[in-house]
Amino acid sequence: MGTWTDAFIAPAEPTLLPAESFGRLVVDLARERLVRTPWSLLAGRLCVNASLNWTSVSGKARYGRPAVGTSLSTERHPLWQDDDLWRDDDPPPWGDSHEEARLLATGERILDVLPALRAAPYAQEDIAVVFPCLDFRHRGIADFLIGEDHRTMLVCFALARPQIRPLAADDTAEPGGEVHPVRTCVVHTYKLARRYGPASAITAVAARHLGPDLVTGRTWG
Numbered sequence: 608m609g610t611w612t613d614a615f616i617a618p619a620e621p622t623l624l625p626a627e628s629f630g631r632l633v634v635d636l637a638r639e640r641l642v643r644t645p646w647s648l649l650a651g652r653l654c655v656n657a658s659l660n661w662t663s664v665s666g667k668a669r670y671g672r673p674a675v676g677t678s679l680s681t682e683r684h685p686l687w688q689d690d691d692l693w694r695d696d697d698p699p700p701w702g703d704s705h706e707e708a709r710l711l712a713t714g715e716r717i718l719d720v721l722p723a724l725r726a727a728p729y730a731q732e733d734i735a736v737v738f739p740c741l742d743f744r745h746r747g748i749a750d751f752l753i754g755e756d757h758r759t760m761l762v763c764f765a766l767a768r769p770q771i772r773p774l775a776a777d778d779t780a781e782p783g784g785e786v787h788p789v790r791t792c793v794v795h796t797y798k799l800a801r802r803y804g805p806a807s808a809i810t811a812v813a814a815r816h817l818g819p820d821l822v823t824g825r826t827w828g
Contacts, residue, residue, distance in 0.1 A: 612827040613659055613700075613796045614804030616813045619820040621769040621788040626729040629765050629791065630721045632816035633736045636793075637717040640745045641809055642738035642761045644715045648723050649679070651708030653733035655770045655789060656699035656826065657681060658778065659760045659796040664706040665737045669760055673710055681706040698771075700778040700826045708733070734765040741795060747808025753799035761795040761809070778828035787822050 624632065636642050647668040657663035664679045673679065681704050696702060712723035720736060727734055741748045741759040752759065769788040776784055793813050797804060805823055814821060 610827050611658070611660055611796055611798050612800070612804060612825050613794055614806075614823065614825040615655075615772055615789070615792055615794045616805050616810050616817070616821055616823050617772070617787065617789040617792040618817045619822050621790045623730060623765060623790040624816065626724055626765075628816055629729075629734075629763070630724045632793075632813065633720055633724075633763050634717050635812050635815065636738070636761070636763070636809070639812060640742045641748060641812060643740050643742045644717060644738065645713050646717065646720050647713040647737040648711045648720065648727060649708040649735040649737065650711050650727050650732045652706060653708055653735055653764065653766070654681070654699050654704035654706050655764050655766060655772055655792055655794070657704035657706055658700060658826075659762060659794065660758055663704065664708045665735055665760065665762045668710055668713075668737050669739050675710055675712055678707070678709045680708075697782050700773065700776060700828070701780070701782045708735070729765060731767060733767050736763045738762070741797075741806070745808060748806060751800055751802070751804070751806040751808070752797060753801060756798060759795065759797050761793065764789070764792040764794065766790045766792070772824060773826055774822070774824035776826045778826050780828075787824065791817060
């Protein structure tokens with residue numbers, strides 16, 4: 608299967624961007640061809656530590672392409688369904704994430720995300736905008752990744768309440784290490800890269816909207 612990494616970018620303080628500013632962040636990531644559409648907008652109870660490609664609600668929206676209005680929830684990975692030794696009581700990313708959300712909207716045109724966000728329960732529920740993969744046509748993305756991989760999702764989170772992300776964690780190891788509280792957060796995943804993420808091209812766009820005082824980190828496993 609190989610090792611996947613989820614890299615994150617967040618402000619040093621766990622602040623929630625105003626909805627309009629969050630929308631501009633989302634739009635800029637697509638306009639600058641760092642990510643590809645279609646985008647998907649989720650609202651509900653989300654986990655910022657859910658592994659993007661494995662059993663997360665974001666992954667279900669990306670791979671399943673459900674209809675608008677569909678309710679989604681996380682499930683234990685199939686490899687661990689019958690594993691009595693699985694440490695379900697450990698916090699994510701070491702243990703299971705428990706997410707329940709609904710797909711509010713999806714589309715190809717990036718500007719259509721703005722009215723969808725205005726209609727969303729922003730700051731009342733957890734919000735995520737999901738992009739299916741990074742855009743390899745961008746020089747910064749091509750220089751970061753080793754080869755094209757269409758599983759390299761990116762998710763922008765706007766959380767109703769702060770959640771804790773590890774700064775550096777192997778999700779197959781024992782829980783522990785430094786952590787950082789986040790509310791507005793950008794997470795992208797990759798398997799093979801020339802250096803540890805997040806990709807500098809994504810960090811540069813995030814800094815415009817989140818401010819220059821950023822914290823970055825990664826989980827892998």
